[in-house]
Amino acid sequence: MDDEIAKTQEERKRMQQEIASLDSVTYDRDLYGGTDRDAYVTSIPVNDEDDANNDAMNSEVVRKLSYTAPKNVYDNLPRGGADEDNSSGFLKPSNKIIDREDDYRRRRLNRVLSPDRHDAFAAGEKTPDPSVRTYADAMRQQALEREEEETLKAIAKKKKEEEEAAKAEGGSKRRNRWDQSQDGGAAAAAAPAAKKAKATSDWDLPDAAAPGIGRWDATPTPGRVSDATPSAGRRNRWDETPTPGRSADADATPSGGATPGATPAGMAWDATPKGLATPTPKRQRSRWDETPATMGSATPMAGATPAAAYTPGVTPVGAIDVATPTPSAINLRGAITPEQYNLLRWEKDIEERNRPLTDEELDTMFPLEGYKILDPPASYVPIRTPARKLLATPTPMGTPLYQIPEENRGQQFDVPKEAPGGLPFMKPEDYQYFGALLNEDEEEELSPDEQKERKIMKLLLKVKNGTPPQRKTALRQLTDKAREFGAGPLFNRILPLLMQPTLEDQERHLLVKVIDRVLYKLDELVRPYVHKILVVIEPLLIDEDYYARVEGREIISNLSKAAGLATMIAAMRPDIDNIDEYVRNTTARAFSVVASALGIPALLPFLKAVCQSKKSWQARHTGIKIVQQIAILIGCAVLPHLRSLVEIIEHGLNDENQKVRTITALSLAALAEAAAPYGIESFDSVLKPLWKGIRSHRGKVLAAFLKSIGFIIPLMDAIYASYYTKEVMVILIREFQSPDEEMKKIVLKVVKQCVSTEGVEADYIRSDILPEFFRNFWVRRMALDRRNYKQLVETTVEIANKVGVADIVGRIVEDLKDESEPYRRMVMETIEKVVANLGASDIDARLEELLIDGILYAFQEQTSDDANVMLNGFGAVVNSLGQRVKPYLPQICGTIKWRLNNKSAKVRQQAADLISRIAVVMKQCQEEQLMGHLGVVLYEYLGEEYPEVLGSILGALKAIVNVIGMTKMTPPIKDLLPRLTPILKNRHEKVQENCIDLVGRIADRGAEFVPAREWMRICFELLEMLKAHKKGIRRATVNTFGYIAKAIGPQDVLATLLNNLKVQERQNRVCTTVAIAIVAETCSPFTVLPALMNEYRVPELNVQNGVLKSLSFLFEYIGEMGKDYIYAVTPLLEDALMDRDLVHRQTAASAVKHMALGVAGLGCEDALIHLLNYVWPNIFETSPHVINAVMEAIEGMRVALGAAVVLNYCLQGLFHPARKVREVYWKIYNSLYIGAQDALVAAYPTLDDEHNNIYSRPELVMFI
């Protein structure tokens, strides 16, 4: 007894933990509107597990880190869209991309648009200009960052060790934090020095500094308004604490420029802005760059002003943290956990940035001599538009002195300035990019370059915010003038826009489209910008929106075709071993797109080199990941290269780094999945390491290895598959007990794959797998997690396919009576699928009894809303048992009847739904009496007030009527139908649909049981149904008209319908015309035509058009039957084709078309030519619908009369003096020509020879 209690308690505790952990997982999803990270992941570790650098940084910190910072700022940002929404009283869900992104995806904002790269192709033999960033620079910078990262890690480690040592040393004597921090500081300060000595060559790069400027003006990183100047602020805090989790930003700032000694003699403003952040402050700093401190915050705009290339940028800030550590920084020196560290770092960032930098501070920072204060360069321009100044600087960067603002009378403070010159509305966040467009006064003074920029800006603004026509023309202009504008100016404008944090989906789509078009035009000119483009496009590859991903792929594919493989590799190579996992991940995906665009063989040598990189495990990891992504992207097209791809990555299975081993296994899994069911021979070489691996590894690596085995086994021949399955099963069964969710899912998946393989015997599964499988997996806990649930059901169904129904159902049938409802549902779903797949013939009498009992229990006990599982399960089991259900039917029906009377609407609905599922089986069991009884019961419930339930009841009645027929139905049809007539008035869709189906069925099969008068009443109700939104309802209604007309004769129905032509509503009239046509079709046209044509005499547009439309449909439906009626309706059509009203002519033309097509070849040419003469004058109509109908009528005539006749009509206008006439005639000629080219040969006019040109066709006059 005690044992049991203890067990239950433990169980409960586990459940609670489970729930708690579920909570924490879903936590940020709730906040961010449900971005499901998992939905994306194609392999196990993409984010968290795979994160190379944030081992120490747990997810909670990541979350805190990024939702505090950006959120704060975003909330403060003025948002046009949101305000508008509020004012209208509705809160629309935000469509900003950022709002649905998770933290991982948001890391895209941390990336920096790197400066233009050197284009080796364009430069030819020339040595690259030192100011241009070359591949070597990029690589060097990359190396530098890595080194920095490693140093920081080492420092962190050391500190930790020291601390532990200290702790161990004296438990009683607590060390003062301040001491520690000094120690830490000392250690940190020592580190860069050591590093400097070690890596002199790196430090002394002559030109590394130069790109820095370019970078700053090239990278208005709007995304960073929150951490505006992220790089300057964070870079090179050598003396700061280690940053194990720095990955997010570290990559963001190419640190090539961060070399303290780099440009000793250079002027500060032209040296790297970041250099200042280094421990050895720059001596030669000129003071003047402290003043426009606003500029610092205005970084995003740096690119916006043409002169920005000369603005000093953000420098001042970085220096602060060297001189006076903020309290938080001091704290950092102490013992900290990485989480704390990250939190504090963020705090510090904000505080620092809000801190003004005074002259005194600068004085203390700089030595007294050794530098001079320079004048600002002539081209330096302060921010021109105050409006931008207001908006672009959410955090004042600390203007040290108050400056009297320049007076600008044109400035408006609250109202956004009207955009001049027909420009579209600008959202507040657009000002920082497009603000310059607002002051037009200086237009003439601008240099040609500036004018060009301005032009680009205008076009982009139109594309981004304009109306569709504006957008279209702007897009076209951008495309046409792309080469004229040049790649540089274009991309420098477009790309920053794409980094805007408030970007919406639509805007991004448009901008990406611009890039696509421009790319196409620029072709090889894009080379220097490849990396920049990739920085903004790569995030699209992991977007949750499918179309964004496709768009991203398309761009990258076009880009690689334009730039060429060499350039692509040069651009992306440095990112391959970037320290940030995010960068590597997106780069790998981008590389896979390049591979699919340029062909895998082209990329193979490079991949091989990368995967064998000795320098860093990150490079190997990314290389292998590229292979994985290639497999995922191009699917079975990997087959020709399978062997080489496997060879490239196989050594990764024995890599020293665990992450590399994991990704290798995952890549193999992806390759095997893509290649299935072929290509096993390519995997020969990896089988052994894989099998060795599963014995020696544990945890994640093991999971990955198992996954790859799971995908490889199905490729094998039966014998091998069975052998290997037995081998791996030992491990799998051991891992059945693993508490790790990920492992569970993989194990289930692998079991499913192994079991479904050919060579695996049912007996083996039964004896070796089933007991453990059911013991470990068929537990209540598995039903709680959606993914586990699905995977378990799938696996079990797969096992059932091998071992049969009885084994599986027998094991779980008892659980249908389990006390946990989710678990019962899982059991039910499994039984449903198994039984639906395999039938119920295996099930013996005892099991059958248990099954029905269990199902009834589960059905009755269900409480949750997700009811369909139980319903489907019940239906599937009953249907597969067939006649064997007979003994249980009374019991089932009893349950149903009881539940039809239940208080809860849901229960009643389920009961009614169940009837419609089992009606067929009841008929099979000859339980007609029972069905009749149920029919009466249902009939009594027709007064149901819940529409959902009423719809189900009607559906159940329909099912019963369908199986037992009209005559045997109880209640008799003549009682049932009058009861349905009022229900037809119900406006609920489900009710309408079921009701009209039932009525239509009765009208079709049992019309004679109901008096004509009742049918007429129904006809009136049906007219209302033509208004329904759902097409299915309207179609059923129209068909019902046909049945009714057939039953009671067309006259009365027709009269009703013709009257309905007078109503105003178009949809109603259209449906009425269709109904008339159907009535005419079912009751023969001659019963309808006279009345219809008579109706044409009513002098009312709608009616006449309705009649014409009916005729059009009528002739469409009756096809060649039309030949008997064509002469009758010709006078009417004549009149219509001569009517002043366009719609008359249009509709008449389409009637003529259908008529002509119907009677082609039936000898009605005389009437048709007559009609053609009336149609022909309409060819000059311009209204699109009319001209369409006329052209189609002429096409119809071509079919019916032959091309020659129509050609004769055509010839008169082909060379008409008026161009407008010629155009129309040539259009007709062309469609004639395309439709019947060959037939025209005999009909062409005889042309006489001219001078030396032979136009005659003598062959045609030959005669024997």
Place this chain on the structure above:
Amino acid sequence: MQASDRFNINSQLEHLQAKYVGTGHADLNRFEWAVNIQRDSFASYIGHYPMLAYFAIAENESIGRERYNFMQKMLLPCGLPPEREDD
């Protein structure tokens, strides 16, 4: 034509037609049209075997020769284009 008409189905129709060789347009002259007619005719003769046979009998040539001749004639069916007097 209105601005909206430019994008509707009818303009697409013309665009579609223009993709076929042998279709015409408002600026087509007599010579160009005649060339199209001639080529269509020859293609049609070659395509219909009974026609070829008929011509062969009438001209007392082999069918292959006829086919070859027609094919050759398709090159410059109307001779060289006349010099343009206008514009």
